Amino acid sequence: MIILAVITAIFVIISFFMDRNKTIAAFKVAIERFIKILMPLFIVLVLVSAGSYFIPDKKMVSNILGGSNLYINTLIASLIGSISLMPGFIAFPLGGLLRANSVQFMVISAFTTTLMMVGFLTFPIEQTYFGTKVAVIRNLISFGIAITVALATGIIFGEMFV
Numbered sequence: 001m002i003i004l005a006v007i008t009a010i011f012v013i014i015s016f017f018m019d020r021n022k023t024i025a026a027f028k029v030a031i032e033r034f035i036k037i038l039m040p041l042f043i044v045l046v047l048v049s050a051g052s053y054f055i056p057d058k059k060m061v062s063n064i065l066g067g068s069n070l071y072i073n074t075l076i077a078s079l080i081g082s083i084s085l086m087p088g089f090i091a092f093p094l095g096g097l098l099r100a101n102s103v104q105f106m107v108i109s110a111f112t113t114t115l116m117m118v119g120f121l122t123f124p125i126e127q128t129y130f131g132t133k134v135a136v137i138r139n140l141i142s143f144g145i146a147i148t149v150a151l152a153t154g155i156i157f158g159e160m161f162v
Contacts, residue, residue: 040124065111066103070159073103074110074150081114082143085121106154113146 016023065077086094095108118139119126126135154160 037125037128040128043124065098065107066101070104070106070154073107074147074154077107077111078114078143078146078150081111081146082118082139083120084115085119086115088116091115104154104159105157106150106159109153110146110150113149114143117142117146 012023015026065073065080067073091112095112098108098111099105119142120139123135123139126138130138151160
C-alpha cells in the first residue's frame with residue numbers, strides 16, 4: 001500500500017511540474033467529489049455499525065441457517081447477505097465456520113455470493129453515482145445471479161435432491 005501511495009505522489013509531482021493549472025483543477029474536482037460522497041459514505045458507515053451491533057453471535061446465525069428446510073434457509077441466507085456488509089477476508093472464513101456448524105453448501109453459497117454482489121447498505125452511494133434505476137437493476141441482477149449460483153452449488157454438492 002505504501003508503494004502505491006509513493007507512486008501516486010511521484011505522478012502527482014510530475015503532473016504538477018508539467019501543468020500546474022491542470023493539476024490544481026484536478027485537485028479541486030477531487031475535493032468536490034469527495035465532499036459529495038461524504039454524506040452517503042457516512043450513512044453507509046452508520047448502517048454497517050448498526051448492523052454489526054444488532055447481528056447476533058455466530059452460533060445463533062449457524063442455528064438460523066442450519067435448519068431443516070434448505071430452500072427457506074437459502075432465502076434467509078441470501079437476504080442476510082444482501083443487507084450485510086463485510087470484506088471477503090471476513091466473509092469467507094465465516095462461511096468456513098458456518099460449514100463447520102453443519103450449514104449446507106447451498107446456504108453458504110447464497111450468503112457469501114449475495115454478501116459480495118448485492119449492496120443494500122451501499123445503495124445510497126450507488127444511487128449517487130449510477131442513478132436509482134441503474135442501482136436497482138444492478139442489485140436485482142446481482143441477486144438473481146447469486147441465487148443461480150446457490151442453486152448450482154446445491155446441485156453440484158447433491159444437496160437439492162437429498
